[in-house]
Amino acid sequence: MSFIVTFLNGLSLGGVYALIALGYTMVYGIAKMLNFAHGDIIMVGGYVLFVFISLTGQPILAIIIAAFLCSLLGISMEKAAYKPLRGASPLAVLITAIGVSYFLQSLAQIIFGAAPKFVIIADLGVITFGELVIPVYSVITLAISILIMIALSLFIKFTKTGRAMIAVSEDKAAAQIMGINVNTIITVTFLIGSFLAAVASVFYLLKAPNISPTFGSKPGIKAFTAAVIGGIGSIPGAMLGGFLLGIVEVFSNSVPAIAPYTDAIEFLILIVILLVRPTGILGKKRREKV
Amino acid sequence: MALLEVKDISVYYGVIQALKGISFTVEEGEIVALIGANGAGKTTTMQSIMGLNHPKTGSIYYNGERIDNIPTHKIVKKGMTQVPEGRHVFQELTVYENLIMGAYTVKDKEKIKEDIQEMFKLFPRLEERRNQIAGTLSGGEQQMLAISRALMSHPKLLLLDEPSMGLSPILVDEVFDIIKHIHSEGTTILVVEQNAEKALSIADKAYVLETGNIILSGTGKELKNNDDVKKAYLGG
Ligand SMILES: Nc1ncnc2c1ncn2[C@@H]1O[C@H](COP(=O)(O)OP(=O)(O)OP(=O)(O)O)[C@@H](O)[C@H]1O
């Protein structure tokens, strides 16, 4: 019976990983860069929640503000740090992204100190069905992340901006001659990715109510791993990779003998998948026809 | 005033100079051909006009307005678009979705639907494959799609970069018939070709590009009968 609960918790963590992985994968697909500061947006979201819950005691209001400020941060980050490097070498962009990451972490440390802060968004408790004890947190996280992923998929498939995102990720020059403003599409991509990171910060704090300046590092690395496992650049890939990693992590942690090796197991899966399929599970090779 | 005026542009890739100060004009209603061997700079010229690369010196005017310093998407809004070399259809989108992308600058949704029906009349083969993923189309079908996608934006000036590349002789004829048809509907055409024979036979005016310089110009007919052109581009 505990299998069902473990599986549900795995799906729930997977949903959070998927939301973060989507940010990595969309930015990679469209701006062709790895935004290593993506995880730190989760951290900023956490501190915004901390500040506004402490100030107002209104979790919903704090969540809305966090989503708004994180989206704004994502857009500003792109405009200030990455846009000037359009066309520069990938290495320069990567190093800049690492720089942005350190900048945000240091800023958080200067403002809030290195010691963790305590934030309670809500105490959700558990529901019991006979022998099943299900954390409400897991159910809500899973449900909301699935809803968000469905909404995002519909947005990309059926709206003009969504289709323009596909076009830019596939062929930037061809997208431009359709009349698409690539800069606008990149801005939208950062906005969506950062919004998803803010949502992820809410889920993280619902589970464990502590926030510190390096709060975003681990989820960032894990979600990046998920994005690569699924095939970086692929939206369904990020979702699949996220769920896969979440389930593996929770099951591995549930067995005391192997729990200490969870991270190693996850990265081993990454290595094996990349050996078998260098593009990730759903990553695509370019089809070229002349 | 010429619809398009290219004035003494030079384009560099790093230290390589791909265009060495070329000038030419396209008048409204004309078909203008740009011919030349591999690496002559034809694609570079097309990309400069579209704003995909930026000349180091010189200028480009569309309708009297300078366009060499504005982004591609704004140039498209002014009424110009391109069928790029190698088609560049969106491989992961369906035929129908590719056509919708072509109409990105068109606001009126009803009009877009009507235009797609028009395209299907022009290219019945695309209609049969409307829900097929473009990456799985044959080369010829992709070329048809690339042309109709470009037409979806109702360009006043259409740039075609090697539309006959990789097509069987029958398809080449078909593509050139279509270019003539598009022209007869009022679109001005600038076409780059290695198939000089075909291009010169439909062109009002043509330019010969050789390693970044325009070495000859004239009417299509004149160039077709020019001995140098015959020797270099028409197989003797
Ligand atoms: N992105 C690039 N980087 C460096 N050099 C380039 C680039 N694009 C083109 N060139 C060089 O510029 C010159 C002109 O190339 P261009 O593609 O314009 O030729 P073309 O006339 O279109 O040839 P083709 O008929 O083979 O398409 C060539 O020498 C080419 O190697």
Ligand SMILES: [Mg+2]
């Ligand atoms: Mg070319």
